[in-house]
Amino acid sequence: MNKILPILTVVAAIFVLWYAAAIGMNKKWALDQAGRAGIELSTNDLIADTWSQDRPVLPVPHQVAQELWKTTGAMVLKGRAMSKRSLIFHGWITLSATLLGFVIGTGAGILLAVGIVHNRAMDMSVMPWAIASQTIPILAIAPMIIVVLNSVGIQGLLPKAFISAYLSFFPVVVGMVKGLRSPDGMQLDLLRTYSASGNETFWKLRLPSSMPYLFTSLKIGMAAALVGAIVGELPTGAIRGLGARMLTGSYYGQTIQIWSALFAAAILAASLVGIIGMIERRMLKRMGVKP
Amino acid sequence: MTETPVIEARNLDLTFETNDGPIHALKGVDLTINKGDFVSFIGPSGCGKTTFLRVVAALEHPTGGEITVNGMSPDEARRQRAYGYVFQAAGLYPWRTIGGNIKLPLEIMGYSKEKQKEQVDRVLELVDLAGFAKKFPWQLSGGMQQRASIARALAFDAEILLMDEPFGALDEIVRDHLNEQLLELWGRTQKTIGFVTHSIPEAVYLSTKIVVMSPRPGRITDVIESPLPKERPLDIRDTPEFLEVAHRVREGLRAGHAYD
Numbered sequence: 001m002n003k004i005l006p007i008l009t010v011v012a013a014i015f016v017l018w019y020a021a022a023i024g025m026n027k028k029w030a031l032d033q034a035g036r037a038g039i040e041l042s043t044n045d046l047i048a049d050t051w052s053q054d055r056p057v058l059p060v061p062h063q064v065a066q067e068l069w070k071t072t073g074a075m076v077l078k079g080r081a082m083s084k085r086s087l088i089f090h091g092w093i094t095l096s097a098t099l100l101g102f103v104i105g106t107g108a109g110i111l112l113a114v115g116i117v118h119n120r121a122m123d124m125s126v127m128p129w130a131i132a133s134q135t136i137p138i139l140a141i142a143p144m145i146i147v148v149l150n151s152v153g154i155q156g157l158l159p160k161a162f163i164s165a166y167l168s169f170f171p172v173v174v175g176m177v178k179g180l181r182s183p184d185g186m187q188l189d190l191l192r193t194y195s196a197s198g199n200e201t202f203w204k205l206r207l208p209s210s211m212p213y214l215f216t217s218l219k220i221g222m223a224a225a226l227v228g229a230i231v232g233e234l235p236t237g238a239i240r241g242l243g244a245r246m247l248t249g250s251y252y253g254q255t256i257q258i259w260s261a262l263f264a265a266a267i268l269a270a271s272l273v274g275i276i277g278m279i280e281r282r283m284l285k286r287m288g289v290k291p
Numbered sequence: 292m293t294e295t296p297v298i299e300a301r302n303l304d305l306t307f308e309t310n311d312g313p314i315h316a317l318k319g320v321d322l323t324i325n326k327g328d329f330v331s332f333i334g335p336s337g338c339g340k341t342t343f344l345r346v347v348a349a350l351e352h353p354t355g356g357e358i359t360v361n362g363m364s365p366d367e368a369r370r371q372r373a374y375g376y377v378f379q380a381a382g383l384y385p386w387r388t389i390g391g392n393i394k395l396p397l398e399i400m401g402y403s404k405e406k407q408k409e410q411v412d413r414v415l416e417l418v419d420l421a422g423f424a425k426k427f428p429w430q431l432s433g434g435m436q437q438r439a440s441i442a443r444a445l446a447f448d449a450e451i452l453l454m455d456e457p458f459g460a461l462d463e464i465v466r467d468h469l470n471e472q473l474l475e476l477w478g479r480t481q482k483t484i485g486f487v488t489h490s491i492p493e494a495v496y497l498s499t500k501i502v503v504m505s506p507r508p509g510r511i512t513d514v515i516e517s518p519l520p521k522e523r524p525l526d527i528r529d530t531p532e533f534l535e536v537a538h539r540v541r542e543g544l545r546a547g548h549a550y551d
Contacts, residue, residue, distance in 0.1 A: 186379075186382050188380055189376075189378070193350070194396045195370055195376075204395065288387070289385060
């Protein structure tokens with residue numbers, strides 16, 4: 001209860017600002033329309049109009065919420081959850097690319113980290129490249145990945161997943177390298193006194209020690225993977241997915257559609273990160289970490 | 292008791308090459324530790340007492356001289372599970388229970404599941420922690436954690452126990468208690484113990500042989516055979532014999548310091 005009150009206060013403050021900003025931003029259109037029709041708008045009418053336009057500059061929360069409901073819950077009730085107008089359908093397209101990319105990125109990240117920790121040559125060579133890879137704007141490289149993969153006959157889910165993986169492997173590499181190196185000299189010496197092999201050291205000490213680091217990285221990686229999937233839909237003329245939904249929204253000035261897609265993406269990201277957090281708590285509890 | 296040498300060092304040298312030039316961690320160290328001895332190494336920081344223990348454990352390798360453990364090189368001795376090592380911190384894995392921690396060396400050494408369980412119960416009994424196998428380390432006090440780490444070092448029945456300031460991080464009262472328990476354990480198991488410490492009373496109370504060392508270069512300045520009986524209640528520390536040994540240790544430490 002103590003936590004809910006501050007959160008609600010902040011949300012309320014955001015809503016107040018939002019509605020106020022909508023009045024300012026949508027006023028021009030409302031006044032233009034009224035001027036053309038030769039009508040004088042009272043203040044109340046003006047405010048009501050700015051909060052209910054079809055294509056406002058800034059849609060207000062209840063419009064976004066209505067649109068979200070119309071394209072998700074209402075579609076489900078009508079039994080058309082997977083129709084092309086449903087955000088559930090578009091969300092699923094983006095989610096599948098996100099998850100596939102996340103799995104590829106996490107796998108690659110963990111493998112690279114293991115290599116970096118165990119092999120001096122990789123330690124010296126891989127990290128600078130990994131860092132360099134993240135300095136390239138993803139928006140610049142995404143179309144090229146799609147074009148190149150398309151030319152070798154890879155289409156559909158995979159190119160987007162690769163862009164997701166490209167963004168999500170990095171936090172996993174950084175986190176896992178740190179995690180696998182977290183055991184101190186004493187811990188490593190202890191295993192040496194048992195004549196433990198490198199393999200045993202990895203499975204019994206390094207990997208368990210790295211778990212808290214891994215989960216932190218996974219949360220960042222998951223959010224990055226979603227961004228990657230959406231970006232992968234933007235420059236490619238895709239017609240399905242949350243990114244495509246935002247893009248078509250902007251072509252036709254459907255601001256409400258853009259905002260509802262934005263919110264759908266945010267809700268999706270929050271849920272995915274929340275799920276990882278849940279797995280983390282379960283896992284660390286099973287590992288006996290002090291509650 | 293027959294005097295069987297277990298650890299023998301002859302003219303042992305160890306020099307670390309650092310960016311600031313060589314550091315003589317050990318120079319010309321001669322020492323024989325017999326079976327069943329309780330040997331304490333005492334001296335100021337940098338005198339090489341921990342380094343000597345690490346050489347015995349094959350965690351460091353000497354740059355000169357000879358050392359044998361059970362008549363073998365330290366590396367061979369380690370492969371034969373000649374010793375258990377107790378570090379300054381308990382270093383228990385937080386994700387394993389106490390029992391799981393004690394099983395760690397047993398898993399690596401390929402003990403069967405039944406044998407593992409048997410050993411865990413036996414050594415927990417030895418360190419007075421019976422019934423704690425299913426607890427996690429954070430549920431135990433610092434002293435209990437260190438006892439668990441001693442149990443872990445005992446788990447695979449090594450004849451030698453090497454202890455590097457095992458009670459250094461604990462408070463005086465807990466330390467007294469653990470010292471008493473350690474003596475009792477030593478009496479029961481007949482292990483050979485090498486024990487590094489900063490504390491003169493601790494060294495005198497525990498040991499049959501006290502090795503006084505001094506730094507730069509790390510070397511032995513005095514080896515004192517303790518005249519105290521094997522049975523030692525805590526209040527032996529107030530007897531004249533005890534104070535006399537402590538005095539000699541202090542003199543040895545002072546002599547070492549006169550060099551710098």
